[in-house]
Amino acid sequence: MGFLGHSGRLTLAAVVLALGLTPAAGEQARPWLDPTLLAAAQKEGSLVVYSSTNEREGLAMFKLFEAATGIKVQYVRAADSILTSRMMIEFRGGKNSYDIVHMTAINRMPPQMLAQYEPPEAKSLPASARDPDRRWYGVYAVYNTPAYNTKLVKPDEVPQSYEDMAKLKQFRGKIAIDGTDSEWLRGLVIHYGEQKGLAIARALAANLDPVLTVGHLALSRSVGSGEYAMSINNYTNLDLNVKLGGAPIESFALDPVTQFFGSVAVNSRAPHPNAARLAANFMLSQELQQFYTRFGRPPTRTDVKPNPPDSLDGIRKRKIITVLMSGGEEKRWSSTFDQIFKRR
Amino acid sequence: MSLAQARMDSGVGAALVRAGALILRPRNLALIACVVIAGWLVFVPLAALFYTAFTEDTGFGPGPLSLGNFINAYSNWHIVQLFGNSLVFAVGTAIATLVMGALVAFVVERTDAPLGPLFHALALLSFAIPGLLTSMAWIFVLSPNIGWVNALLKSWFGLAEAPLSIYSMGGMIWALSSHYFPLAYLMLGPTLRVLDVRLEEAALVSGAKYWQVLPKITLPLLRPAILSTLVLLFMLGMSSYEVPRLIGRPARIDVFTTEIQAAVQNAPPEFGTASALGMTLLIICVVAVFLYRQSTRNAEAFATITGKGYMPTRIKLRHWRWPVALGILFMFFVALGLPLLTLVWQSFFRNLAQPFVGSTGPFTWENYEFILHYPIFLDAVKTSVSLAAMSATIVVLLTFVMAWIAMRAVPKAGWVLDSIAFTPIAMPHVLVGAAVLFAYLMLPIPVYNTIWILLIAYVSLYIPYGMRFTSSGLTQIHKELEESAEVSGARTRQVFIWILLPLLAPVLLAAWIYIFVLSVRELGASVFLIGPGTHVLGTISLTMWEEGGSYGAVSALGVLQIVPLIMIVAGLRWLELRVQRRSEAATAKVQTGG
Numbered sequence: 001m002g003f004l005g006h007s008g009r010l011t012l013a014a015v016v017l018a019l020g021l022t023p024a025a026g027e028q029a030r031p032w033l034d035p036t037l038l039a040a041a042q043k044e045g046s047l048v049v050y051s052s053t054n055e056r057e058g059l060a061m062f063k064l065f066e067a068a069t070g071i072k073v074q075y076v077r078a079a080d081s082i083l084t085s086r087m088m089i090e091f092r093g094g095k096n097s098y099d100i101v102h103m104t105a106i107n108r109m110p111p112q113m114l115a116q117y118e119p120p121e122a123k124s125l126p127a128s129a130r131d132p133d134r135r136w137y138g139v140y141a142v143y144n145t146p147a148y149n150t151k152l153v154k155p156d157e158v159p160q161s162y163e164d165m166a167k168l169k170q171f172r173g174k175i176a177i178d179g180t181d182s183e184w185l186r187g188l189v190i191h192y193g194e195q196k197g198l199a200i201a202r203a204l205a206a207n208l209d210p211v212l213t214v215g216h217l218a219l220s221r222s223v224g225s226g227e228y229a230m231s232i233n234n235y236t237n238l239d240l241n242v243k244l245g246g247a248p249i250e251s252f253a254l255d256p257v258t259q260f261f262g263s264v265a266v267n268s269r270a271p272h273p274n275a276a277r278l279a280a281n282f283m284l285s286q287e288l289q290q291f292y293t294r295f296g297r298p299p300t301r302t303d304v305k306p307n308p309p310d311s312l313d314g315i316r317k318r319k320i321i322t323v324l325m326s327g328g329e330e331k332r333w334s335s336t337f338d339q340i341f342k343r344r
Numbered sequence: 345m346s347l348a349q350a351r352m353d354s355g356v357g358a359a360l361v362r363a364g365a366l367i368l369r370p371r372n373l374a375l376i377a378c379v380v381i382a383g384w385l386v387f388v389p390l391a392a393l394f395y396t397a398f399t400e401d402t403g404f405g406p407g408p409l410s411l412g413n414f415i416n417a418y419s420n421w422h423i424v425q426l427f428g429n430s431l432v433f434a435v436g437t438a439i440a441t442l443v444m445g446a447l448v449a450f451v452v453e454r455t456d457a458p459l460g461p462l463f464h465a466l467a468l469l470s471f472a473i474p475g476l477l478t479s480m481a482w483i484f485v486l487s488p489n490i491g492w493v494n495a496l497l498k499s500w501f502g503l504a505e506a507p508l509s510i511y512s513m514g515g516m517i518w519a520l521s522s523h524y525f526p527l528a529y530l531m532l533g534p535t536l537r538v539l540d541v542r543l544e545e546a547a548l549v550s551g552a553k554y555w556q557v558l559p560k561i562t563l564p565l566l567r568p569a570i571l572s573t574l575v576l577l578f579m580l581g582m583s584s585y586e587v588p589r590l591i592g593r594p595a596r597i598d599v600f601t602t603e604i605q606a607a608v609q610n611a612p613p614e615f616g617t618a619s620a621l622g623m624t625l626l627i628i629c630v631v632a633v634f635l636y637r638q639s640t641r642n643a644e645a646f647a648t649i650t651g652k653g654y655m656p657t658r659i660k661l662r663h664w665r666w667p668v669a670l671g672i673l674f675m676f677f678v679a680l681g682l683p684l685l686t687l688v689w690q691s692f693f694r695n696l697a698q699p700f701v702g703s704t705g706p707f708t709w710e711n712y713e714f715i716l717h718y719p720i721f722l723d724a725v726k727t728s729v730s731l732a733a734m735s736a737t738i739v740v741l742l743t744f745v746m747a748w749i750a751m752r753a754v755p756k757a758g759w760v761l762d763s764i765a766f767t768p769i770a771m772p773h774v775l776v777g778a779a780v781l782f783a784y785l786m787l788p789i790p791v792y793n794t795i796w797i798l799l800i801a802y803v804s805l806y807i808p809y810g811m812r813f814t815s816s817g818l819t820q821i822h823k824e825l826e827e828s829a830e831v832s833g834a835r836t837r838q839v840f841i842w843i844l845l846p847l848l849a850p851v852l853l854a855a856w857i858y859i860f861v862l863s864v865r866e867l868g869a870s871v872f873l874i875g876p877g878t879h880v881l882g883t884i885s886l887t888m889w890e891e892g893g894s895y896g897a898v899s900a901l902g903v904l905q906i907v908p909l910i911m912i913v914a915g916l917r918w919l920e921l922r923v924q925r926r927s928e929a930a931t932a933k934v935q936t937g938g
Contacts, residue, residue, distance in 0.1 A: 054892035059719040074876030085613045093785030225696035
């Protein structure tokens, strides 16, 4: 994510300015900056963030927070699985290292590790992006859609449904999917029902013989480079970023579009609880989510436009299904995915 | 109490007092301390592996005793196929790597072919390229769809299909062998350098041809070094991860480590299953070391540095000098030059750019700007270099002592120490990282979120490499040299400093350089152990790959890692040459009794 070129950045800046979404200035009101919470947080002095967002975006994001609050931020980046394991081992060991966590697998964490807290800015989120138990909140949306290489696939070959995609035998062996896309499979089943959904998945596996890759960004790059003609599923914003970098890749939406979130939660044993709450509120603010759209991440707030503004038009015409699995559900659907695509 | 009982008691007591006095001697205390430190560093990840494998995986850590992880890991017949693939991959890699490395070592150390120093420098250079990038580069070179060599061959010969494919077992073996053959060269080179040629000369004088001398005399003398190298290469193949991930998975060739990594990549990770799978690698590792020790138990027969005088000579190739040198240079070009050229070329383009074929965008310096302005890049460089220097120094010193203990002090039980020291190589780095994290969160040692926890993990990971280098080198030194010194009144410390260190200096320095470069690139354990302010280059590479960079940015990061490493390695090479000359002088002095 987030490797827009110089021309890409110029385009983005122009779009941002055209839409009147100027970067936050020092004098601008900050509705997320609760004065009482700020005073308490400043006494704590610092904030530790565990996040799966790369440092280029994450540190830039938290520089805004530091500038507004004077609270020093320490940022640790790792993949979702590593962070989850690290936090769980810390929890068992009674160690309290981090204040907030920001990643896509928060919904799979044991609830006792996350504090129940409802940031005031959360009221601007749709219900699907809020945990009913008030432990996590979506900061950006992750949409799951296929993509194709525009030099290898003609426009009339682009399928209109997953059932159509399963008939594209001319691309057999030249189509790929990430080996961890259990959310996508679950979304397919929710939309079509278990019998039909699994039948479609089996047809895709049997007819297309897709290659299983490791890493969603790697898959976007591979489709953009022509290693594969098409991806059965990937993260839309990654494909968009690769496209904005000049690669001949185009994502397109089919029913259903599975959605989950990059979320934020407060550690139930946060060493700096007030700073943690303030930071959680910051991450749900319009200021932060507008900033995040510079890197192509679709916002969850309904009052923030995506970037580019039309990037979600195709997705919004389709049936969007939010899939947020617990650890146990994820294990079940991963196993089903492996049986279908890895044939085990 | 009877007189006999009293005598027995006083005998037992006296024996205990003597044993205590023996242990408390400074030399023995120092040796015991080394073994305890090294043993602790290896014990922690090993103990964690056993503990997590044999207990229920609760997500928060190990629960009650259970065999459930083994049932999860081994209850599918697919595991047999994984095991078979892993064996083929590891054996193929070990043999191919050994042949290539041995060829270079022989030409450089035993012949008068020119360009030897260049080959040595190129060998060291290859370690500077991270495994993830080497695999990516080979895809750009030999992928049937986007590989530029295939594109050139198709256009030159009018082929409809690409003639070569990296996505095959052969491609996987080639990708790993081309990366590791310099290691085989570094391990075999010093041994060949000090080989006692009198046995070969005697055979040649008696009428044997060189092609008869090689298998009957030279290779048997090299058996410990060859076997030591093979054991290491085999285990590297079994535990390799980047090649199976990037090349094996699209080729539909899954291996053991693919399954281990899949278990770890779930959120939350399944450490119990991963550890149960890791036990198989551990058993293979122990068996490999045992077989190695069995086959080299008559160590004196392989000693080539003895108390008798000798002078290493080189085979004169005459008119074959330059053709042989150019042949080796071509091998380096194909194995090292092609991926490096591809990476450098790619670093100047955002998207896929094929050398000599075409690119999808303009030439740009943007990728380098992106990396150099990456927020934590410079901090990561400083941390990685510091960690690498510290871990290489500690590992070399520790394993120097441990190898001596295993081969000289307690030779009959030495294989136990050797196996223990070697076991971390069987553990995927990510499991070692998780084990160190788990252990040091439990222990009252405040190293979590500091550079010291990373250092502990790195030393644990690289003890096996140090052990292989030092034990291989020590095998070539006959113990009569130390015995002569001890008989003449030298203490153990003096034997280490004045006899062993000068003779082993080239091997120790080669080990230091190799471990330094590996540490700079380390990734698997670091992902668990980095904290605020302790970022390393390996984790930045992973971030670029997973969610932060284009092909160009990832390549630029690789090139930026290689360049300073080249400079560091060049400096170390200059030092190595000085040490080597002094070692040769020391050897000659020992042999002539001067």
